[in-house]
Amino acid sequence: MTDLIERFRRYYPENIEKARSIQKKIADKIILETFRGRCRYIGGIDSAYSNNKIISAICVYDITTGDVINSSYSIVECSFPYIPTYLSFREVPAIIEAFINLDRKPDLFLVDGHGICHPRGVGIASHIGVVLDYPTIGVAKSKLVGEFSMPGPKKGEFSTIKLYGEDVGFLYRSRENVKPIFLSPGNKVSLNDIIPIISTCINKYRLPEPIRFADRLAGEIKKELV
């Protein structure tokens, strides 16, 4: 816990100018090894905004029952503007606080946004994965960078996303005839791990269940805020 706070501070810039060098330090810490742990409780992380506040929510989903066994959230004043490729500095403070508020920690996290599919290999899922020292997978709804072709129209079809000539993720058709989602490793998982893991928590919707629940929770908190 004190380690967590320490890592959070070490990787948080004092100003926008230092954000880029911080990202490079985080990138050096990313581990892309095969995930060996249990994969039953999957956490979903998503954020919502209200005025100048960020509401981050976490829901822990049990893939064997389909239930959310625990959840938490935090409300934090925005301390960083939204700048493409620097999204994580805006949301990480609130996410860390929500994580601290979470009683039952999951086996890994699904984060709303990209992982290593990022210009410097440090999307929000990777940033959070390094700060929490946790396995994370990035699940984004739209493109940031990379080259790819569209996957087939059937559920489960996918294509590879390349960046600087290397494979960094997948475009995954999570539901028939629906716009595919962008998947990439965040931290402590390999490229080959992510589709099998994601498929265990996709039901009848485009986004995986843990993220859908987190999205809904953040939205509810936002409503009660007024």
Place this chain on the structure above:
DNA sequence: GCGACAG
């Protein structure tokens, strides 16, 4: 210089 650009 021009276009692209997670949430």
Place this chain on the structure above:
DNA sequence: ATCTTGTCGC
């Protein structure tokens, strides 16, 4: 992300 009603389609 957010502002927003109805509406077309499975």
